[in-house]
Every structure is written in structure tokens, then in C-alpha cells.
Amino acid sequence: MSAIQIDEHGRLRHLLTLENLGRAHIDALLDRAAALRATVRAGSALPPLLAGRTVVNLFFEPSTRTRTSFELAARRLGALVVNFDIGSSSTSKGESLEDTLATLEAMDSDAFVVRHKENGTPARLAAHARRAAILNAGDGNHAHPTQGLLDLLTIRDRKGRIDGLKVAICGDVKHSRVARSDIHGLAALDAAEIRLCGPAALLPAQEDVPGCRITSDFDAALDAADVVIMLRIQKERIEHLPGFDEAEYFARYGLTRARLARARPDAVVMHPGPINRGIEIAPDVADGTQSVILDQVANGIFVRMAVLAELLQR
Ligand code: CP
Numbered sequence: 001m002s003a004i005q006i007d008e009h010g011r012l013r014h015l016l017t018l019e020n021l022g023r024a025h026i027d028a029l030l031d032r033a034a035a036l037r038a039t040v041r042a043g044s045a046l047p048p049l050l051a052g053r054t055v056v057n058l059f060f061e062p063s064t065r066t067r068t069s070f071e072l073a074a075r076r077l078g079a080l081v082v083n084f085d086i087g088s089s090s091t092s093k094g095e096s097l098e099d100t101l102a103t104l105e106a107m108d109s110d111a112f113v114v115r116h117k118e119n120g121t122p123a124r125l126a127a128h129a130r131r132a133a134i135l136n137a138g139d140g141n142h143a144h145p146t147q148g149l150l151d152l153l154t155i156r157d158r159k160g161r162i163d164g165l166k167v168a169i170c171g172d173v174k175h176s177r178v179a180r181s182d183i184h185g186l187a188a189l190d191a192a193e194i195r196l197c198g199p200a201a202l203l204p205a206q207e208d209v210p211g212c213r214i215t216s217d218f219d220a221a222l223d224a225a226d227v228v229i230m231l232r233i234q235k236e237r238i239e240h241l242p243g244f245d246e247a248e249y250f251a252r253y254g255l256t257r258a259r260l261a262r263a264r265p266d267a268v269v270m271h272p273g274p275i276n277r278g279i280e281i282a283p284d285v286a287d288g289t290q291s292v293i294l295d296q297v298a299n300g301i302f303v304r305m306a307v308l309a310e311l312l313q314r
Contacts (some may be wrong), residue, residue, distance in 0.1 A: 004126055012310050014126040014134040017143040018184040026188055030153050032306035033299065040302075048078035049309045053110045056082045058100075059137065060116045065273055065297055066137045066146070070113045073304035079312075082109070097121065098128045105132050110312055113137045133311040141175045147272050148181030150303040152189060154296045155227055158268050162189035168221045168263070170197040170253060171231030171280050174204050178272045179231060183209060197221035198231075198253060218253050222262040229270045230255050230281045246279050256282045260290065268292045 005021070007013040012025060039046055055074040059067050067083075074081045084104070086092070091100055101112065111133045114122040119140035126134040138144040155162055167186055173179045173196045186194055194212045196203060203214055215221050222228060233249065260269065269281075269291045277283045286293060 004123065012307075014122075014129070014136075015145050015307050015311065016123050016126060016134065016136045018145045018148045018181050018188065019143070021145075021184070021188065023188050026149070026152065026185060029149055029303065029306050029310060030156060032309065033149070033153055033302040034157075036305050036309075037299070037302040046076055046305075049305075049313055050074060050077040050079035053079045053312050054082065054108060055079045055111045055113065055308065055312075056084055056104055056109045057137075058084050058086075058112050058114045060086055060114075060121075061138070063115055063137065065300060066115065066144075067113075069297070069300040070135075070137065070146075070304050070308075073301050074111075074308055076301075077305055077309060079110075079308070097125060101125050101128055101132075102130075105130055111135060111308065115139070135307060135311070138177050141177050142180065143184075144177040144181045144272075146300070146303055146307060147178045148185040149307070150296055150299045151178075151182050151229065151270060151272070152185045153299045153303055154270065154292050155268065157295070157299075158292060159226060162186060162191055164190070164192045165226040166193040166195070166224060167191050167227040167229065168195045168197060168225040169229045169231065170218065170221060170255070172202045172233050173198050173231060174202045175234045176231050179229075182229060183212060187211060195221045195225070199249075218259065219262055222259060225263040225267055227268055227270065228255065228260065228263055229272075232272070232274060233276055233279055250279055254278070254280060254282060255285050257285055257288070260285055266290075270296060272296065 005014045005016045057067055057070060071081050109132055113135045114125060115137040116139050119142035121139050122134050122136035136143055136145055159165060169179050169182060183194055196212050196214045197218055200216055206214055269285060271281060271293050275281060275286055277286060
């Protein structure tokens with residue numbers, strides 16, 4: 001899958017996963033995002049890097065942050081944005097995704113931002129795209145590469161680096177595409193330790209996450225951590241989990257101020273959202289001084305600008 005996202009000249013053709021993307025591509029995207037952010041924060045106008053381009057949002061699952069920030073990113077760089085309405089489209093009459101893609105490509109669409117519950121759907125479309133770029137906005141529990149990039153940028157902003165950091169990723173790791181993209185990005189940028197923590201039923205197999213430390217001991221996972229990434233309990237994906245009790249889960253794995261005291265005093269608290277307050281994170285921690293959750297959201301726009309510009313700039 002990682003092979004088809006880089007073209008024969010070593011340039012990014014699609015963005016499907018951070019796995020094997022490599023440090024040079026990741027650093028370049030983070031630097032470009034930071035430069036675009038600096039332009040905005042200096043009060044200067046953004047260059048119309050996407051003028052004349054058309055970006056189609058193809059979201060088959062709900063989204064607030066990703067869909068809105070892709071739309072804002074594309075519009076602010078001058079692109080035309082189409083929010084494809086799945087419910088009223090011919091996909092509801094049985095048209096295949098490949099035929100939908102070909103139809104919209106024939107209307108001169110340049111990029112498709114795709115979210116789908118099935119792992120590999122963006123890669124499947126990338127294999128069929130004639131000219132357009134495919135951007136994975138989250139597929140099943142496989143990957144969410146722009147979330148991974150915005151998380152890396154947020155950590156780099158606060159810590160000045162990724163290398164050497166101890167990062168705890170806690171909660172429903174097994175069903176999390178965010179966790180997978182974070183793991184691939186953190187490993188590419190030489191994080192010292194990636195700890196994955198949650199109840200055994202919500203943890204991946206060790207062979208699926210080589211190099212990560214897996215534990216169900218939340219206190220041990222938090223011990224002297226530089227970064228704590230809390231994950232949402234994905235109720236829509238864990239209906240099979242027998243006897244899941246929210247209060248019990250919060251008592252064992254909820255991030256409270258007392259629990260956070262085990263991490264480094266300057267540790268940052270992250271969450272990709274949407275947040276289940278009082279289930280995986282206490283409201284005063286989510287809104288507290290160590291939380292960078294809204295910085296993640298703000299960085300999402302600049303990361304998505306950088307990715308779109310990289311893929312679509314002539
Ligand atoms: N983090 C994230 O993907 O949020 P949305 O589901 O709101 O896009």
C-alpha cells in the first residue's frame with residue numbers, strides 16, 4: 001500500500017498511510033505546515049497554491065474535525081471544494097466506488113479525500129485513479145495519516161523534537177486508526193518509547209506493533225511519559241465487548257489529574273477527538289493547562305494544507 005503512494009520520481013502521489021513513508025517526506029510535510037501557519041500568524045495572505053483545483057470530500061463515515069479542516073484547508077488555498085452527498089448519490093443505487101470515482105474524475109476533480117469504514121478503501125481507489133490524488137481521511141482501524149501528521153506537529157511544537165520522547169497511547173488501541181498512524185510517525189521520527197495501554201481486549205497483538213511496549217497497567221504506561229495520547233472508546237466498533245462498563249473503565253483507564261501526575265510535569269495531553277468526557281478523560285484534564293487538544297485541531301488545517309499543496313501543486 002505504501003508503494004503506490006510514492007511515484008517513480010520519489011514524489012508523493014497519494015497519501016494513504018504513514019507506514020514506510022519515511023522521515024524525509026514526513027519532515028517536509030511538517031515543515032510546510034509550519035511555514036503555512038507562520039504565514040497566517042504573521043497576518044500575511046496565503047498563496048493561492050490550489051487555485052483552479054477541485055477537491056472532493058468523500059466521507060462514508062461521520063466526521064467533524066477531518067472533513068471541516070480539509071474543506072477549510074482547500075478553500076483557504078484557493079481550491080473549489082465539493083462535499084459529496086453520499087445519501088443522495090448514485091452510490092445508494094448500487095454504483096461502485098470505482099465508478100463513482102471515474103465519474104467525478106471525468107468532471108476534472110483533482111483530489112478525493114476519502115473516509116470509509118473498510119480498511120484499504122482509499123488504497124483501492126488510488127489503484128483506480130487515473131490522474132487524481134487520493135487522501136486517506138481514515139479507513140477502518142487501518143490508518144489516519146493526516147491525524148498522525150498533525151499529532152507529530154503538535155508534539156514537535158511543544159517539545160521541540162520527537163526523537164528521544166516517551167509516548168503513552170492509551171485506551172482503545174486495537175480499533176484505532178489514529179494509534180496506528182501515530183505509531184508509524186513516531187517510529188519514523190525516532191521516539192524513544194511507544195507504550196500502548198488499555199484493557200487486554202482493546203490492545204493489538206504484539207506482532208502487529210513491533211517495537212511498541214504493550215501493557216494493561218495504566219500507571220506504568222504513564223510513568224515519566226513526555227506525551228500522553230488518550231483515545232476514544234469506539235462504541236460503534238466494540239459492541240461485541242461483553243460487560244463493558246463505562247464507570248469501571250474510567251476508574252481503571254480514565255486520565256484524571258491524579259493519574260497524570262505520574263507523567264513528567266511538562267507532559268502534554270492529547271486526544272484526536274471526539275472526546276468521551278468522563279469515560280477516557282476527565283473534563284478538567286481535557287480542558288487543563290497540559291492539554292493541547294485544541295492545538296491539534298488548529299494544526300489539522302495547516303497539515304491538510306501542506307498535504308494538498310504537496311499532492312496538487314503543479
Ligand atoms: N480525529 C478525527 O478524525 O475526528 P473526526 O472523526 O471528527 O474527523
